[in-house]
Amino acid sequence: MDTKLQLSAVPQLEMGSHDGRPVLGHEDKSQLHGTDNMMHKSDFIHMSEGGSFPGVSCAGSVKMLSHGICRSIKIVLFSNKLNLLMPFGPLAILVHILTDNQGLVFFFSLLGIIPLAERLGYATEQLACYTGATVGGLLNATFGNATELIISIHALRVGMIRVVQQSLLGSILSNMLLVLGCAFFSGGLAFIKKEQVFNKSTAVVNSGLLLMAVMGLLFPAVLHYTHSEVHFGRSELALSRFSSCIMLIAYGAYLYYQLRTQDNQYEPLNEEVGQGSQNVDDDDEEPEITKCEAVLWLAVMTAWISFLSEYLVDAIDGASNTWKIPVAFISVILLPIVGNAAEHAGAVMFAMKDKLDISLGVAIGSSTQIAMFGIPFCVVVGWIMGRPMDLNFRLFETAVLFITVLVVAFLLQEGTSNYFKGLMLILCYLIVAASFFVHVDPTKGT
Amino acid sequence: MGPADERMELDSDEKIPLSTPPSARKSHTFDFEAVHFSPRAGPLKLWIRKQMKFRPLRSIYIVLLTAKINILLPFGPLAILLHYLTGKHGLVFFFSLLGITPLAERLGYATEQLAFYTGSTVGGLLNATFGNATEMIISIYALKNGMIRVVQQSLLGSILSNMLLVLGCAFFTGGIVHHEKVQVFSKAAALVNSGLLLMAVMGLMFPAVLHFTHTEVHFGKSELALSRFSSCIMLVAYASYIFFQLKVQPNLYGQISQEGAHEEDSEDEDAPEITQWEAIGWLAILTLWVSILSGYLVDAIQGASDSLHIPVAFISVILLPIVGNAAEHASAIMFAVKDKLDITLGVAIGSSTQISMFVIPFCVVFGWLMGQPMDLNFQLFETATLFVAVLVVAFMLQEGTSNYFKGLMLILCYLIVAASFFVHVDPSNDDD
Numbered sequence: 001m002d003t004k005l006q007l008s009a010v011p012q013l014e015m016g017s018h019d020g021r022p023v024l025g026h027e028d029k030s031q032l033h034g035t036d037n038m039m040h041k042s043d044f045i046h047m048s049e050g051g052s053f054p055g056v057s058c059a060g061s062v063k064m065l066s067h068g069i070c071r072s073i074k075i076v077l078f079s080n081k082l083n084l085l086m087p088f089g090p091l092a093i094l095v096h097i098l099t100d101n102q103g104l105v106f107f108f109s110l111l112g113i114i115p116l117a118e119r120l121g122y123a124t125e126q127l128a129c130y131t132g133a134t135v136g137g138l139l140n141a142t143f144g145n146a147t148e149l150i151i152s153i154h155a156l157r158v159g160m161i162r163v164v165q166q167s168l169l170g171s172i173l174s175n176m177l178l179v180l181g182c183a184f185f186s187g188g189l190a191f192i193k194k195e196q197v198f199n200k201s202t203a204v205v206n207s208g209l210l211l212m213a214v215m216g217l218l219f220p221a222v223l224h225y226t227h228s229e230v231h232f233g234r235s236e237l238a239l240s241r242f243s244s245c246i247m248l249i250a251y252g253a254y255l256y257y258q259l260r261t262q263d264n265q266y267e268p269l270n271e272e273v274g275q276g277s278q279n280v281d282d283d284d285e286e287p288e289i290t291k292c293e294a295v296l297w298l299a300v301m302t303a304w305i306s307f308l309s310e311y312l313v314d315a316i317d318g319a320s321n322t323w324k325i326p327v328a329f330i331s332v333i334l335l336p337i338v339g340n341a342a343e344h345a346g347a348v349m350f351a352m353k354d355k356l357d358i359s360l361g362v363a364i365g366s367s368t369q370i371a372m373f374g375i376p377f378c379v380v381v382g383w384i385m386g387r388p389m390d391l392n393f394r395l396f397e398t399a400v401l402f403i404t405v406l407v408v409a410f411l412l413q414e415g416t417s418n419y420f421k422g423l424m425l426i427l428c429y430l431i432v433a434a435s436f437f438v439h440v441d442p443t444k445g446t
Numbered sequence: 447m448g449p450a451d452e453r454m455e456l457d458s459d460e461k462i463p464l465s466t467p468p469s470a471r472k473s474h475t476f477d478f479e480a481v482h483f484s485p486r487a488g489p490l491k492l493w494i495r496k497q498m499k500f501r502p503l504r505s506i507y508i509v510l511l512t513a514k515i516n517i518l519l520p521f522g523p524l525a526i527l528l529h530y531l532t533g534k535h536g537l538v539f540f541f542s543l544l545g546i547t548p549l550a551e552r553l554g555y556a557t558e559q560l561a562f563y564t565g566s567t568v569g570g571l572l573n574a575t576f577g578n579a580t581e582m583i584i585s586i587y588a589l590k591n592g593m594i595r596v597v598q599q600s601l602l603g604s605i606l607s608n609m610l611l612v613l614g615c616a617f618f619t620g621g622i623v624h625h626e627k628v629q630v631f632s633k634a635a636a637l638v639n640s641g642l643l644l645m646a647v648m649g650l651m652f653p654a655v656l657h658f659t660h661t662e663v664h665f666g667k668s669e670l671a672l673s674r675f676s677s678c679i680m681l682v683a684y685a686s687y688i689f690f691q692l693k694v695q696p697n698l699y700g701q702i703s704q705e706g707a708h709e710e711d712s713e714d715e716d717a718p719e720i721t722q723w724e725a726i727g728w729l730a731i732l733t734l735w736v737s738i739l740s741g742y743l744v745d746a747i748q749g750a751s752d753s754l755h756i757p758v759a760f761i762s763v764i765l766l767p768i769v770g771n772a773a774e775h776a777s778a779i780m781f782a783v784k785d786k787l788d789i790t791l792g793v794a795i796g797s798s799t800q801i802s803m804f805v806i807p808f809c810v811v812f813g814w815l816m817g818q819p820m821d822l823n824f825q826l827f828e829t830a831t832l833f834v835a836v837l838v839v840a841f842m843l844q845e846g847t848s849n850y851f852k853g854l855m856l857i858l859c860y861l862i863v864a865a866s867f868f869v870h871v872d873p874s875n876d877d878d
Contacts, residue, residue, distance in 0.1 A: 204845055211838050212855055218834055219866040226826045227873045230757060235869035242865045250858045257851040409841065 072293045076119060082342070083119070088112035089308050096311050102318020106330075109312040110338055113305060117147040118342035120301040127294035138255065143298070145171070145366060145374050147339040150305050152378050154313045156387050162441060163316060163331045164382075165393050168375050169401060170332030171339060172367045173432055176210075176408045179344050180363040181425025187351030187359070188419025198356040200415035206364045207409035209254060213371035214405050216243045220392040240390035241383055244376035251372040325437065332397075332436045340366075356417060364412070396439060400432060505724050509552060515773070516552070521545035522739050529742050535749025539761075542743040543769050546736060550580040551773035553732045560725035562718035576729070577797060578604070578805055580770040583736050585809050587744045589818050595872060596747060596762045598824050601806050602832060603763030604770060606863055608798040609643075609839045612775045614856030616790045620782030621850025631787035633846035639795040640840035642687060646802035647836050649676045653823040673821035674814055677807030684803040756868065763828075763867045771797075787848060795843070827870060831863060 077083055089112030096105045124143045128136030148171050152164045187196055220236040220243070229235035289297070320327045343366060347359040375391070382389030393401070407428065411421055510516055522545030529538045557576040561569030581604050588596045620629055653669040653676070662668035720728070743766075751758045774793050781789045806822070813820030824832070838859060842852055 201845065201847075204841075205851075208838070208842055208852070208855065211841055212859055215834050215838060215859060216862055218830065219862060222827055222830045223866060223870060228825075228827050228870050230869045230871050239865055239869050243862050246858050246861055246865075250855060253851060253854050257849075406837075413844070 068290070068293070072289050072297070075288055076122070076297055080115070080118070080122075082115045085111050085115045089116070089304070092308065092311055096315070100318075101322070102315045103322035105311060106315035106319035109308050109315065110334070113147065113308050113312065113338050114341045116301055116305045116308070117339055120146055120298070120305065121342055123294050123297040123301055126289050127291065127298060130291040130294070145339065145370055146302065147305060148336070148370065149374055149377065150302070151309045151313065151335065151339070152374070153381060154306070154309045156378060156382050156385060156389060158313060159387060160313065160316070161382070161387060161389050163313070163327065164378055164389060166328055166331035166397065167335040168370055168378065169393060169397050170436075171336040171370050171374075172401065173332070173404055173429065174336040174340050175343070175363050175367040175370070176404060177425050177429035177432065179340060179347050179366075180360070180408070181422045181427075181429060182344065183347040183351035183356075183359040183363060183422065184417045185419050185422025185426060186348050187354065187356060188417060188422055190352045191354055192419070196351070196354060196356045196417045197415055198360050198417065200413065202357070203360060203364065203412040203415070206368045207405070207412055209250070209368050210364075210371055210405045211409065212250065213247060213368075213375070214398075214402050216247050217375075217391050217393055217398055218402065219243065220390060221395060221398040224392050225395055236392050237388055237390045240379055240392065243391055244379040247372050247376040248380070251369075251376075254368075254372065326440050328439045328441070329433075329436045333433050360412075364408075394441065396435075400435065404428070404432070501721075501724075505720055505728070508719050509555070509728055513548070513551065513555070515548045518544050518548045522549070522735070525739065525742055529746070533749075534753070535746040536753040538742060539746040539750035542739050542746065543765065546580065546739050546743065546769050547772045549732055549736050549739070550770055553579055553729070553736065554773050556725050556728040556732060559718050559720050560722065560729060563722040563725070578770065578801055579733065580736055580740075581767070581801060582805055582808070583733070584740045584744065584766065584770070585805070586812060587737070587740045589809060589813050589816060589820060591744060592818060593744065593747070594813070594818065594820050595825075596744070596758065597809055597820060599759055599762035599828065600766040601801055601809065602824060602828050603867075604767040604801050605643075605798045605832065606763070606835055606860070607767040607771050608774070608794050608801070609835060610856050610860035610863065612771060612778050612797075613791075613794040613839070614853045614860060615775065616778040616782035616787075616794065617848045617853030618850050618857060619779050619853070620785065620787065620790070621848060621853055623783045624785055625850065629782075629785060629787050629848045630846055631791050631848065633844070635788065636791055636795065636843040636846070638687075639791075639799050640836075640843055642683070642799045642803055643795075643836050644840065645683065646680065646799075646806070647829075647833050649680050650802075650806075650822050650824055651829055651833065652676070653821060654826060654829045657823050658826055669823050670819055670821045673810055673823065676822055677810035680803050680807040681811070684800075684807075687799075687803065757871050759870045759872070760864075760867045764864050791843075795839075825872065827866075831866065835859070835863065 077086070088108045092105050092108035092112050095101060095108060120143065124139055128139055131139065148168065152168060155161075155163045155167070184196075220240045223229050223239065224236045316327060316330055320330055343362050347362040350356070350358040350362070379389050379391060408425070411425070510519070521541045525538050525541035525545050528534065528541060553576065557572055557579075561572050564572065581601065585597045585601060588594075588600070617629075653673045656662050656672065657669045718725070747758060747761055751761055774797055778790045778793045781787070781793070810820050810822060839856070842856065
């Protein structure tokens, strides 16, 4: 989602000054303080009539209301090319009811969720225009990976714990390797003569957080596999729950720290960035729908995604049998494509515009979010629901994650990018995907 | 260390030749006239003898009564009393822990004082040896009792506590106090230490992996031989590191310490507060005291574990190192708050390096001499923990800056590690 950019891209702003991005949007609409979401509004997402209209109050005459609704629907639902995929959602439900072809149901619900996820990000952005930087950042942090979280919660409810673990893991891997790799690759090809640079310090902080998350995942797994727990099978669940709380605290501190440091960095940047010198993103400063509409659409999209996810999750096993591919492959490789499709496109587009910091914010920020927030959150939700969801992601998955984080952290620490690095990351992802194509759990425990 | 500025750390800015005339040093002392002054007329001799009478008392006063931490001193004898009167190992353990803490701190103080007299080179060596004297003494006692796992785990815990907890608290408090700016430290020193830590981890990993992939030539014996060989190599590496530090460091670490050193806090450390012989005497006394208490401490571990219902691993890895590190902890935080991050880093990471490259191999060799099968195979879980922790810390340090968030992350990592050890027992309780 673009919304994920909000918080993760924000720290890049301090050094992004030379890019002349209108990152702050402080120019005129200072009261809106929709600072963070400005820069990442991609072209293709808002091919709408960039008609900006000031916030209309929710109350009003009935005529105005119906006009508002029509206009809102037009803006949200019809202005984006991606929304062509929307009919696949109801189609999936139809197929589910009429036939028993789980493979088709799975495929169609996948396609149907993609535009919804993207629109959810759009609605979050719009809402952040109204709520200011702080709450906007928090919104983004929560809803940024809403799709993955919703799918995971559904899977948790049904008790498919391995699916949850693997889909979250796959989301991290896909963001770190595939999205980043494609961005570096395409950016490198577009700017083949020079080397693109990005801000090292943010990348280093995020890599540090990812390493810490890996540490949180590593200990329960190693504890379990060296059979060195006090109460076999139970201790590592308790440890996982404790570690999840710690990781949530760390993530909260990270948000706080990010918001504080960027507050200090913003004021001086204002004067430099100033007026004009902005390019495409000018028309993104104004929100396109009102606050109430944004909230409503947020709710509608979430409900819709929730609905479709149920069919998606129920169809996983059947699809695995029909297509003869392991459930691991579906969870790790196919499912994350859904939640990440929009981010993918956004990151590639920004890389091609030589705005690598935003691409990095999208990709690595999203990985950090899932690792430090999404996974612990699912553990806690599982705790509340009474599901034994833990941080023991099994040895193979944990080892893959560990090595991937090391590779990516190493590649990022230099602060430059070129198409070769991008190609390496993509090839790494292919290797990972191939490994999961031939991977089943040693004992079929979900 | 030179008479000029420095503390007990190895970072001295000027190398003072060992043969500085003592009178020059004594001229700095503000407290009392030492006998080394050129003796003058007769009436003075009387006065000097009078002074001498008070010296032991004054010495005791300076060493024992001026540090607030010494309030904990009575816990030592109390622990011994409890040991003989009751059978409550939990209390004995707890009290001896409390009793050793001030002794460890005073031991560091005595080493500092002695280092004033011996010059930077020997002072550096002194610090390198006695810096972790408490851990060494506890480990030797445990070795003698054959509690090899306790030795391994307590040394590991000391490394982890230094790298994660002490450093994290220092970064955190320093970051909060100086939250308008970003604190910097010398990257070069941090990188060298990280490299050494990684080498130590490598030395620990190979025996463990060899053992656990069952790929040794003589199962059970090869990795002991490998451990002993690796330990000798690591001791050689550590010696060259000390050599390198003492020869090169005036240039490497000198600039930073020079700027920072001429501040308020170093003025009152210019002068040694006790004489050279007193320092040696106190060194001996404190070491003896620590040894005695360690004996009771180590004996009470098993009982404390049973009565408090916590795994021995948790006691060894988390609780024991708190004892040896309490003083370092406090001083690291204090220096971070004063914006002298290089010294903080020297304390924390330097101590970790010392333990991993010196104390652990030393214990292996010592066990070799004693006939105990102490090896570098720290078992898979501990080795993995150490490996990941070293990676995380090395990664955090490579940037050369610090802020409260990094400190918080390190502290939280330590909490995760502590929680893991709270639910950790050895898979087969064989080598205790």
